[in-house]
Amino acid sequence: MHRSFRLALSLALCAATTLAFAQKGPSFRFKWKDGAGLAHYSDTLTTDAMKYGYEVVNDAGMVVQHVDRQLTPEELAAAKRAADAKAVQDTNARAQRQADVQMLAAYPDEATFTQAKQAEMDSLDQTIHTTQGNLSSQEKALTDLLQRAGDLERANQPVPKALNDRIAEQRTMVSAIRSTLERQQANRANAQLKMEGQVRHYRELRKAQQEQNPAGQ
Template sequence: MRKFVYAAAIGLATVLTAHAQGAGVRYHWRDGQGLSHYSDSLTADAMKYGYDLVNDQGMVVRHVERQLSPEERAAADKVTAEQAARTREEDARKRADLQMLNAYGDEAALRQAQQEAIDSIDQQISTTRINLRSQEKTLADLLGRAAELERAKKPVPKYLTDSISEQRNVVASQHATLERQQDRRDDAQKTAAQQLDHYRALKKAQEEQRP
């Protein structure tokens, strides 16, 4: 890519030189100290600092920016990439807004869809709670059997100890699942409120644009 940019710059310089020689145009530039220089041919300093094409009447025909260093070029490319990313994000946001307006004709339709999503999470929470109670009962039964053996001064079999350990893990997993589901429900409610506010703002802007 760097070779291509360099070749393009040399090609442009060649074209400009030919044009200048044929039209009586010369080059003007200022060096690092701000001193003016004129030349009938394009020099390395002119390309380094940037230059003007000046005709016989002393008028600037065109200004050519100075060449960027590799570091400056990298920084400029980074800025360009960031601007392009922001443009893509803005375009994606506009598409999402349009999809929302097309999907929900009014606020009631949006609220219904949001409630259905929350109801689905509530159903998952309810199922997890039922499973959790069942798994906790199983664990309690296993612990009860182990306690009876200990009261009878009998050793607790390894298989029972292992079962208790496995069941504890099952119960802990169910608790973690329930906590994630409850967090997801809280997030869904917050998102729904933000989405509703955004929808109202979009609808208001849409109404204001109508003649």
């Protein structure tokens, strides 16, 4: 009988405590650690708590929310740069996936893809060949002008200003065409490397596609 009385009393006290807490409502406070690692508590949110980061603790001592510390202006700027870079990376990745799908749809096999890329290289070669022919023609014209000036000098005759001006103009033209040819040849070399990389990429994509769909082989 005595034991039953104590059990009933305990249950009554627990019920009363629960009811009082429910009527009062939950109460929270803030906990944080400073730069030295010392813990602090406060009923209000302080600037130090926001500076170091804090936890929201209820009456039972349980953490109900964790809030990271405030970032410095430099950290915020770095975070923004990282987010912007990630956004660009994601955009490029989506564009690449879309381009890969279109490429596989447009070229059913590696031979067809390689043939299309080789056609692009042939076009570059034709442009280079045209520039080489133009350069050869302009170099011959410059040689002829220099020959005329040399003949006059050997005859102890003055070289007319118009001829000297024409030689200067022709040299400038030849130099410009040579620069154009060098640029085209460099572009062609880069295009060759790019084409080789594209063919390898196509081969890898097609292999992965076939592995995912063996029945389509």
